Amino acid sequence: MSLALEQLLNGLQFGVMIFLLAAGLTLVFGIMGVINLAHGSIYMLGAYVAASTASKGAPFIVAVAAGAAAAALAGLVVELVVIRRLYVRDHLDQVLATFALILIANDGVSMAWGKTPLNMTMPPALAGAVSLGGLTYPTYRLVLIAAGIAVAIGLYFLIARSRLGMLIRAGATHRETVAALGVDITRLNTIVFTLGALLAGVAGALLAPILAVQVGMGEQILILTFVAIVVGGLGSIRGAFVGALLVGLVDTLGRAYIPVLLKPVARPEIADSLGGGLSAIAIYVLMAVVLVWKPRGLFPAGTR
Amino acid sequence: MLAALLHQPFWVNACTRILIYALVAVSLDLIVGYGGMVSFGHAAYFAAGGYTVAVLAQHGVDAALIAWPIAMLVAGALAAIVGALSLRTSGIFFIMITLAFAQMVFFALVAVKAWGGNDGLPLDARGVLPIVDLRDPNVLYAVCLALLVAFVVVSAQLVESRFGIVLRGARRSERRLLALGFPTFRYKLVAFVIAGAGAGLAGALWAEYARFVSPDMASWSRSGEFLVMVILGGIGTLAGAVYGAAVLLGLESLLAGFTEHWMLPLGLILLAVVLFAKRGLYGWLAGTNDG
Numbered sequence: 001m002s003l004a005l006e007q008l009l010n011g012l013q014f015g016v017m018i019f020l021l022a023a024g025l026t027l028v029f030g031i032m033g034v035i036n037l038a039h040g041s042i043y044m045l046g047a048y049v050a051a052s053t054a055s056k057g058a059p060f061i062v063a064v065a066a067g068a069a070a071a072a073l074a075g076l077v078v079e080l081v082v083i084r085r086l087y088v089r090d091h092l093d094q095v096l097a098t099f100a101l102i103l104i105a106n107d108g109v110s111m112a113w114g115k116t117p118l119n120m121t122m123p124p125a126l127a128g129a130v131s132l133g134g135l136t137y138p139t140y141r142l143v144l145i146a147a148g149i150a151v152a153i154g155l156y157f158l159i160a161r162s163r164l165g166m167l168i169r170a171g172a173t174h175r176e177t178v179a180a181l182g183v184d185i186t187r188l189n190t191i192v193f194t195l196g197a198l199l200a201g202v203a204g205a206l207l208a209p210i211l212a213v214q215v216g217m218g219e220q221i222l223i224l225t226f227v228a229i230v231v232g233g234l235g236s237i238r239g240a241f242v243g244a245l246l247v248g249l250v251d252t253l254g255r256a257y258i259p260v261l262l263k264p265v266a267r268p269e270i271a272d273s274l275g276g277g278l279s280a281i282a283i284y285v286l287m288a289v290v291l292v293w294k295p296r297g298l299f300p301a302g303t304r
Numbered sequence: 305m306l307a308a309l310l311h312q313p314f315w316v317n318a319c320t321r322i323l324i325y326a327l328v329a330v331s332l333d334l335i336v337g338y339g340g341m342v343s344f345g346h347a348a349y350f351a352a353g354g355y356t357v358a359v360l361a362q363h364g365v366d367a368a369l370i371a372w373p374i375a376m377l378v379a380g381a382l383a384a385i386v387g388a389l390s391l392r393t394s395g396i397f398f399i400m401i402t403l404a405f406a407q408m409v410f411f412a413l414v415a416v417k418a419w420g421g422n423d424g425l426p427l428d429a430r431g432v433l434p435i436v437d438l439r440d441p442n443v444l445y446a447v448c449l450a451l452l453v454a455f456v457v458v459s460a461q462l463v464e465s466r467f468g469i470v471l472r473g474a475r476r477s478e479r480r481l482l483a484l485g486f487p488t489f490r491y492k493l494v495a496f497v498i499a500g501a502g503a504g505l506a507g508a509l510w511a512e513y514a515r516f517v518s519p520d521m522a523s524w525s526r527s528g529e530f531l532v533m534v535i536l537g538g539i540g541t542l543a544g545a546v547y548g549a550a551v552l553l554g555l556e557s558l559l560a561g562f563t564e565h566w567m568l569p570l571g572l573i574l575l576a577v578v579l580f581a582k583r584g585l586y587g588w589l590a591g592t593n594d595g
Contacts, residue, residue, distance in 0.1 A: 035396065085579055091396065092342055096535045097578040099528050103571030111565050223407070223524065230400045269417070277415025284404035288389070291397060 002135035007256045008249070014242045015248025016148020020203035021225040022232070022240035024196020030235020030301045031171040032189050034086050037098035038078065039200055039225065040218025042104035046071035046201030047208040047217065048113055051120035054208075060123035067205030068198055073198020079190050087189070106215045116213035144206055151199065155237050168192060172235040172301040185302055224251065227283050231290045240267025242298055247283050254282035316441045317513075318557065322550050323448040324509045329533040330456055331502030331546035337532070337540030339495045340461050340475030344399045345386070345406030346530050349379040349500040351413065351522035353507025358425045358517040368431030368438065372508045380497045382409070387496035391489055406527055408550020414521035424518030431512050438512060448509055452546070455502055459542055462498070471495050536577060 014299035025039050045223055050067030054060065082101065126143055129136040167188055170178045179185040206304045211217065232243025259275025266274060290298060329352055335341045353375035360371045390401040414422050430438040438444050462468050472490040474481045475497065481488050510516050520526060529552070537548025559566030 030398070035399075047382040072529070082473065082579070089578075091399070092535055092539065093578050095342070095344075095399075095528075096532055097575055099532060099545055100574035100578065102572070103567040107568035109573070109594040111568070135308040202403075219525070223403070226400060227404070230397065234396070273415045273417050273421070277411045280415075281408045287404055288401070291393065291401065295393065295397070 002133070003256075005132065005135050006137060007253055009137055009141065009145070010243065011249035011252035013144050013148075013248070014252050015245035016145055016152070017203050017207055018221065018225055018228050018248050019241050020151060020199045020206075021221060022195075022228045022244045023151075023237055024199045024230040025225055026171075026232070026234055026236065026240040027168065027192050028120045028196050029229065031168060031175070031192055032083075032087060033175075034083060034231055035091050035094045035098065036083065037095060037222065038101035039107060039196070040220075040222030041102050042071045042078075042197045042218075043200040043204040043221065044075055044105065044109060044213075044215070044218035045074050046204030047120075047211070047213045048109055048118060048204075049201075050205035051118040051213045052113060054120050055118070060126075063120070064202065064205040067208070068201040071201020071204065072194050072198040075194045075200075078197075079193040083193060084186070084189070102219070105218075110215050115215070117212040117272065118208075120208040120213065122209040140209065147202075147206060152237075152241050158236050166190070169301075196210070206272035224283065227287050230297055231287050233294075233300035234295030236299050238297035239297055239301075244287060250286050251279075251283050254279040258282065313441050316445050318553075320441065320445045320448050320513055322553050323445070323452050324506050324513060325530075325533065325553060326546040326549035327448075327452050327455055327506035327509070327553065328503045328530050329537065329549045330452070330459060330542055331499040331506070332530050333534045333537075333539060333542055333545040334459055334462070334502070335492075335495050336497045336534055336548050337542075337545075338468065338475065339492055341391070341492060341496065342399050342531070343402040343496075343499075344524065344527050345402035345404070345409075345530065346499070346503055347522045347524070347526035348386070348406040348409040349383055349503035350507040350510070350526070350530075351409060351517070351519070352382050352500075353504030354511040354517040354521050355413065355419060355425070355507075356504070357431065357508045357511040358427055359419060361427045361429075361431070361511075362419075363593070366429065366432050368433045368512070371431055372505060375508035375511075376501040376504045379507065380501035383497045383500025387500075389492045391492050403524055403527070406522055406524060410519055410522040412525075413522060420518070422519060424516055427511060427515040427517075432516065443533040444513060448513075451505065451509065455505070456542055456546070459502075463542070467491065467494070532574065536574065545592065 021039060021043055025036065026034050028034055028039075045187075046067035048067075049070035050063045053066040054063035058066070078101065082097060084095055089097075122140055126140045127137050130139050130142060131137075157165075157170060167178060167183055171185070171188060171192075175185070178188075225244075227241055228243035228247040230243070231246055232239030232241070258279040259271060262271040262275045262278075329344065332343065332346045335343060356375040356378045357371045360366075360374065365371055371577070386402065386405045390398055390405065393401055413419065419425050427548065430444070432438070433447070436443045436447070438447065463472065470481060470486050470488070470491050474486070474491060478488050507517075510521070533548035533552050534545050536551060537544030537546065555570055556566065559569055563569075
C-alpha cells in the first residue's frame with residue numbers, strides 16, 4: 001500500500017513539473033499558433049544555470065532564481081529574434097526553425113559547461129524525508145509538488161482574474177479581434193512567451209537536484225510535454241494541468257506496475273522487456289485513447 | 305569527376321549515405337510537399353525496412369531480391385496501419401500522433417532483445433544480388449543511385465497523374481475535393497503507404513550499407529532530420545529533397561571536420577534558411593528567393 005502511495009506521489013510530482021513546461025507551451029501554441037520545439041532547451045538552460053550557480057556556493061533560492069531569470073532572458077531574446085518572425089509562417093517552418101534552435105542550444109550549452117553532466121546538491125534543509133502513514137517520502141519531492149500546485153494556483157489567478165489573463169484568454173480564441181480592439185498584440189506575445197520561458201526555467205532549476213543535468217534533457221521532457229498539452233487541450237491552462245498530471249501519473253504508474261502485472265502471464269525475460277516497452281508507450285496509448293474520445297483534447301481553449 | 309570519386313571508398317561511401325537518405329527524403333516530400341501531411345514519424349518506416357532485412361539475414365535469408373521487397377511490404381503495411389488511424393486527424397494532432405506511433409516502434413525495437421535491443425543488430429554480410437556483387441562499394445553505390453532515380457521518376461509521374469492531382473488538391477482544400485466526390489482519405493492513405501514503402505526500401509539499403517541496424521533508426525530526432533532535409537531542399541519539389549539530404553549530410557561532415565561542436569553552425573545555417581529563404585535551397589537556386 002505504501003508502495004502505491006509512493007508511486008502516486010512520484011507521479012504527481014512528475015506531473016506538476018511537466019505542468020510548468022506545459023503551461024508555457026500550450027499558451028504559446030494556443031495563442032500564438034507557434035510550435036516551439038526549443039521549449040525544452042530553455043528548461044535545460046534553467047537547469048544548467050541553477051546547477052552552476054549552486055556549485056559556486058550560492059544558496060538554493062538564489063540558484064533557482066538565477067536559473068529562472070536566465071531562462072526568461074533567453075526566452076525574451078529568442079522571441080524577439082526568432083519567434084516573432086514565425087507567427088505568419090506555417091507549422092513546418094516553425095518546426096524547422098525551432099529544431100535549429102535546439103541544435104544551437106545543445107552545442108552552446110556543451111561549449112559553455114562541457115559534456116559531463118552537472119550535479120546540483122539538494123539544500124540540506126530539504127534533503128530529509130517525511131513520514132506519511134508508514135511511508136518515508138523525500139521532503140524535496142513534496143516541496144516540488146507544493147511548488148507546482150502553487151504555480152498552478154498563481155496561474156489560475158493570473159489567467160482568470162487579471163487583465164493580462166483576460167487578454168490571454170481572448171487571444172487564445174479570437175486573435176484578430178483582440179488586435180483589432182487596439183491591444184498591442186506584439187507585446188502580448190512577447191510577455192506570454194517570456195512567461196512560458198520563466199516557468200520552464202523554474203522547472204529546470206527545481207528538477208536539477210534530482211535529475212542529471214545534461215545536454216538532451218530538454219528533448220526527453222519535451223515529448224512528454226507535447227503529449228500533455230495535446231491530451232489536455234491546446235491553449236488552456238486547465239488542460240495543461242490535467243494533461244500534465246495524467247501524463248505524469250500514467251508514465252510513473254505504468255513503469256512501476258506494468259512489468260509487475262505481466263509477470264504472472266509471461267516468461268520472466270519476456271515480461272521484463274515487454275513490460276519495459278509497454279510502459280514506455282503507455283502515455284502514447286493514453287494520448288491515442290483521449291484523441292479518439294475527444295479529438296481536440298480534454299479542455300481545449302474556449303470551453304467553459 | 306565521378307570516375308575519380310569512384311576510386312576512393314571514402315567518397316563512395318559518403319555518397320551512398322546521401323543517396324539512401326535522399327530516398328527517404330523524397331518519399332517524405334511526397335506526403336509533406338504534395339499531400340500536406342506533416343509526418344513526424346517517418347523514421348519508423350526507415351527502421352522497419354532496415355530491421356526486416358537484418359532479421360531476415362539473422363534467419364539465413366540473404367537474397368536481396370527477396371529481402372528488399374519484403375522490407376518494403378513490411379514498411380508499407382506499418383504505414384497502412386498508422387495512416388489508417390492517424391489520417392483521421394490533421395494539423396498539430398496529426399504531427400503528434402505520427403510522432404507517437406514512431407515512438408512506439410522505437411521502444412518496441414529497444415524492448416525486443418532477440419533483435420539486439422538497444423545494442424542494435426549487426427548483419428554478417430551484405431545481401432546477394434544476381435550478377436552484381438554488393439560487397440563492392442561502387443556497386444552498392446550504383447544500385448542505390450539506380451533505385452533513387454527510379455523512385456524519383458515514379459514519384460514524379462505519380463504527382464502529375466490523376467492520383468497526384470487529387471492529392472495536391474486535397475492539400476489545398478480538402479472540402480473542395482470532398483464536394484467533388486473524391487474520397488480524399490483513401491488517396492492520402494495510399495500516398496502515405498507509398499511513402500512508407502519508399503522509406504522502407506531506404507532502410508533496407510541502409511542495412512546493407514552499414515551492415516548494422518539499431519533502434520535509433522526510428523528515433524524522433526531521426527524523423528526530425530528527415531523533415532529538415534525536405535524543408536531545407538524545398539518542399540513539394542522532389543529533387544529538392546535530394547539536395548536537402550546532400551546538403552544536410554554534407555554540412556554535418558564538413559562542419560564535424562572543423563569542430564566537435566558542429567551542431568551550432570548547422571543550427572545557425574538552418575535558421576537562416578528558414579527565416580530568409582522561404583522556398584528552401586531549390587527555390588533559392590532556381591532564382592526565386594523572396595525572403
